[in-house]
Amino acid sequence: xxxxxxxxxxxxxxxxxxxxxxxxxxxxxxxxxxxxxxxxxxxxxxxxxxxxxxxxxxxxxxxxxxxxxxxxxxxxxxxxxxxxxxxxxxxxxxxxxxxxxxxxxxxxxxxxxxxxxxxxxxxxxxxxxxxxxxxxxxxxxxxxxxxxxxxxxxxxxxxxxxxxxxxxxxxxxxxxxxxxxxxxxxxxxxxxxxxxxxxxxxxxxxxxxxxxxxxxxxxxxxxxxxxxxxxxxxxxxxxxxxxxxxx
Amino acid sequence: xxxxxxxxxxxxxxxxxxxxxxxxxxxxxxxxxxxxxxxxxxxxxxxxxxxxxxxxxxxxxxxxxxxxxxxxxxxxxxxxxxxxxxxxxxxxxxxxxxxxxxxxxxxxxxxxxxxxxxxxxxxxxxxxxxxxxxxxxxxxxxxxxxxxxxxxxxxxxxxxxxxxxxxxxxxxxxxxxxxxxxxxxxxxxxxxxxxxxxxxxxxxxxxxxxxxxxxxxxxxxxxxxxxxxxxxxxxxxxxxxxxxxxx
DNA sequence: AACACAAAGTCTTCTATAAGAGTTATAAGA
DNA sequence: TCTTATAACTCTTATAGAAGACTTTGTGTT
Numbered sequence: 001x002x003x004x005x006x007x008x009x010x011x012x013x014x015x016x017x018x019x020x021x022x023x024x025x026x027x028x029x030x031x032x033x034x035x036x037x038x039x040x041x042x043x044x045x046x047x048x049x050x051x052x053x054x055x056x057x058x059x060x061x062x063x064x065x066x067x068x069x070x071x072x073x074x075x076x077x078x079x080x081x082x083x084x085x086x087x088x089x090x091x092x093x094x095x096x097x098x099x100x101x102x103x104x105x106x107x108x109x110x111x112x113x114x115x116x117x118x119x120x121x122x123x124x125x126x127x128x129x130x131x132x133x134x135x136x137x138x139x140x141x142x143x144x145x146x147x148x149x150x151x152x153x154x155x156x157x158x159x160x161x162x163x164x165x166x167x168x169x170x171x172x173x174x175x176x177x178x179x180x181x182x183x184x185x186x187x188x189x190x191x192x193x194x195x196x197x198x199x200x201x202x203x204x205x206x207x208x209x210x211x212x213x214x215x216x217x218x219x220x221x222x223x224x225x226x227x228x229x230x231x232x233x234x235x236x237x238x239x240x241x242x243x244x245x246x247x
Numbered sequence: 248x249x250x251x252x253x254x255x256x257x258x259x260x261x262x263x264x265x266x267x268x269x270x271x272x273x274x275x276x277x278x279x280x281x282x283x284x285x286x287x288x289x290x291x292x293x294x295x296x297x298x299x300x301x302x303x304x305x306x307x308x309x310x311x312x313x314x315x316x317x318x319x320x321x322x323x324x325x326x327x328x329x330x331x332x333x334x335x336x337x338x339x340x341x342x343x344x345x346x347x348x349x350x351x352x353x354x355x356x357x358x359x360x361x362x363x364x365x366x367x368x369x370x371x372x373x374x375x376x377x378x379x380x381x382x383x384x385x386x387x388x389x390x391x392x393x394x395x396x397x398x399x400x401x402x403x404x405x406x407x408x409x410x411x412x413x414x415x416x417x418x419x420x421x422x423x424x425x426x427x428x429x430x431x432x433x434x435x436x437x438x439x440x441x442x443x444x445x446x447x448x449x450x451x452x453x454x455x456x457x458x459x460x461x462x463x464x465x466x467x468x469x470x471x472x473x474x475x476x477x478x479x480x481x482x483x484x485x486x487x488x489x490x491x492x493x494x
Numbered sequence: 495a496a497c498a499c500a501a502a503g504t505c506t507t508c509t510a511t512a513a514g515a516g517t518t519a520t521a522a523g524a
Numbered sequence: 525t526c527t528t529a530t531a532a533c534t535c536t537t538a539t540a541g542a543a544g545a546c547t548t549t550g551t552g553t554t
Contacts, residue, residue, distance in 0.1 A: 015535065041506060052537045057507085065312070066494060073507045074544035091493055095438065188493040191342065193484035194441040194459035212441035212459035218493075237440035244491050246338055246435040246465075247313060262509065288532060299511045304533090320533040321518035 020049055021059040028068070028079055029224040031182060035083075038076025039069070068186060068223065081184055082174045091174065091188055091220075096142055097239045104139040104147060106171045109204070111135050113155065113162035120152050123219055124227045131155040133162045135169065138204050141240055148204050152230040157183055173229075174220075183228050188220040192242060195234070205236050214242060267296055268306040272315070275326055276471040278429060282330075285323025286316070315433060315470065328431055329421045338421065338435055338467075343389055344486045351386040351394060353418045356451070358382050360402065360409035367399050370466055371474045378402040380409045382416070385451050386480075388487055395451050399477040404430055420476075421467075430475050435467040439489060442481070452483050461489060 024039075033039055042060065046053040060077055063069045067090070070080040080086065089101050096102050116130045126132070132152050139147040151173070153161065158181050170176050177183040195215045197207040207213065214237045220229040235242070271286075280286055289307065293300040307324055310316045314337070317327040327333065336348050343349050363377045373379070379399050386394035398420070400408065405428050417423050424430040442462045444454040454460065461484045467476040482489070 017535080038506085043506085054538080055536065058535090060507095071507065072545080074505075074546075076506060076545095093491070093493070190491045190493065192439060192461065192489040192491065194461040194482075196459045210457065212443045214439065214441040214461075235441075242439040242491075244340070244437045244439065244489075246340070246437065264509080285532090290532090301511060302509085305509090318533070319519080321520075321531075323519095323532065 016051055017055045017058040017062070020045075020051060020056055021062055023049065024059060024063065025068070025223060029222070033079050035079045035081035035178070035184070038078055041076065079184070080186075082172070082178050088172070091185070093190075093242055093244065094141065094147075094235065095241050095243045097241075102141060103171075104141045106137050106139050106149075106169075108166040108169050109136040109138060111162070111164070111166045111169070116152075116154075120230060123230045124152065124154055126154055133158060135166075135173075137169075144239060145205050146236055146240055148201060148234040150232045154228065157181065157228055177228070184222060185220045185228065186223045188218050191217045193217075197234075201234055205234070207236055211236075213237065216242065263298055264302045264305040264309070267292075267298060267303055268309055270296065271306060271310065272470065275315070276469070280326050282326045282328035282425070282431070285325050288323065326431070327433075329419070329425050335419070338432070340437075340489055340491065341388065341394075341482065342488050342490045344488075349388060350418075351388045353384050353386050353396075353416075355413040355416050356383040356385060358409070358411070358413045358416070363399075363401075367477055370464075370477045371399065371401055373401055380405060382413075382420075384416075391486060392452050393483055393487055395448060395481045397479045401475065404428065404475055424475070431469060432467045432475065433470045435465050437463055437465045439463050444481075448481055452481070454483055458483075460484065463489065 024045075027033060039045070039060075040048065042053045042056045045056045049056065060069060060071065064071050064077075064080075067080050069077050070085065071077045088103060092101075092103065094101075094104075112134050113131060114134060116124070116126050116128065116132045118128065120126070120132060121128050121130065124132075132155055135149075135151040135153070137149050137151070138145055139149060141147070155162065158177070161181070174185045177185060193215045194212055197205070197209060197211040197213050199209075201207050201211075201213060202209050205213075214233075214235040216231075216233040216235065218229075218231040218233070219227050220231065221227050271292075274280060286292070286307075287295065289300050289303045292303045296303065307316060307318065311318050311324075311327075314327050316324050317332065318324045335350060339348075339350065341351075359381050360378060361381060363371070363373050363375065363379045365375065367373070367379065368375050368377065371379075379402055382396075382398040382400070384396050384398070385392060386396060388394070402409065405424070408428070421432045424432060440462050441459055444452070444456060444458040444460050446456075448454050448458075448460060449456050452460070461480075461482040463478075463480040463482065465476075465478040465480070466474050467478065468474050
């Protein structure tokens with residue numbers, strides 16, 4: 001046996017290139033293929049799967065389009081991770097008033113560990129007894145308080161996170177998830193509503209009581225669809241807007 | 248000369264398949280290739296452009312991914328237009344409270360013709376003297392007043408629209424734009440903010456004065472990026488939510 | 495001997511072409 | 525109605541050269 005052959009595309013599942021795609025997806029989801037080193041070359045993968053190189057290529061191209069892997073000519077194909085290369089705005093859809101996309105800064109208000117609530121358990125598909133870490137922070141955009149954020153993380157996916165000092169949290173959390181806990185956020189679903197400012201919003205965002213604000217409820221997922229983060233952002237949209245491109 | 252040969256891919260512009268793509272895009276934007284009949288077959292296009300069939304295929308595949316054309320095995324490739332085939336929810340991102348995607352019904356309040364305002368002219372890149380048609384309507388979702396919509400259309404793109412009776416307007420306007428005026432909306436950009444309900448919202452949506460609502464400002468564009476519609480939707484989000492998938 | 499730099503070689507992805515087998519839809523004919 | 529033919533797209537494989545990135549080797553200098 002030339003290699004450990006864990007995942008062969010099953011026969012009769014549809015197009016070959018899609019079977020290859022699924023096999024690769026499973027491998028990546030299982031955590032083989034560290035983000036620091038390239039996947040096996042197209043040739044190698046083709047040999048492993050017993051298909052032509054072009055078929056592997058088609059699978060990889062499709063995955064690259066979905067931002068699951070990133071391909072560098074001459075270097076190889078890598079699992080698409082968070083880092084300097086990646087588009088930082090992919091998961092940040094707030095636009096400053098001047099129409100420019102800017103990254104916010106963050107100040108952590110609190111970080112606590114506790115039992116999950118019922119709605120949280122539902123959103124993250126956790127058991128009612130599960131424990132979570134709750135992070136609360138204020139984010140500034142263009143030196144103006146703009147976002148009040150509540151982040152809920154399953155404790156079992158992020159062991160030891162609750163013990164960190166709140167000053168140790170970086171601005172870009174997804175980078176942290178990836179580097180410290182090998183959790184890679186690949187996609188997210190957001191539900192957006194309008195709400196009236198409550199006491200918390202008044203104190204931390206400086207809004208008037210009852211002022212309209214944008215509520216963004218995000219569930220971030222890994223490659224295989226496992227929800228790993230629930231994030232509720234409350235935004236003062238007097239100087240910014242959420243944007244969405246319908247292509 | 249075998250055909251009218253308007254657009255040849257220029258030499259040295261980058262990958263061949265992309266030159267073909269651009270050439271086809273120009274053709275479609277110019278309004279050749281009616282939506283009712285297929286584009287020339289891959290073979291024909293390959294012959295026209297002097298490239299291999301696989302190269303044309305790659306260009307078309309890319310365009311199909313971007314929802315610019317739609318491919319039917321055995322029938323041909325068509326300009327992707329609005330109609331029964333097309334995903335009706337592509338341009339409607341509101342989610343009912345139960346999590347289901349439903350289409351709203353519409354009741355037109357008014358339809359008037361007037362001079363463009365300054366902000367409208369900016370958004371639609373019109374001259375300050377241009378005339379527009381303004382449509383105002385209320386949309387119900389699950390038999391509940393949910394959206395107050397203001398639609399601004401450049402008069403020169405939609406000649407004679409202002410003369411229509413307001414009862415003649417269909418629920419799905421993009422279908423009308425396409426069938427009556429040969430204007431195909433291919434993409435849209437939305438900016439979303441939270442606002443307080445004003446007098447209009449109170450009367451038409453039954454909201455309390457100052458209640459928070461979701462404001463969606465959409466600019467719809469044709470293939471070549473020409474803005475053709477400005478639409479401002481004011482939504483009561485007590486029973487629905489805007490959703491966005493970050494893939 | 496140690497270092498700097500250029501050339502050569504190798505690995506990888508990217509582009510282009512070609513060809514054959516399979517699937518789907520439409521139209522013509524029995 | 526059923527069958528057949530045809531046209532079109534789909535899938536897979538194969539090959540070959542171009543282009544980018546990295547490593548090794550060779551050369552010359554210090």
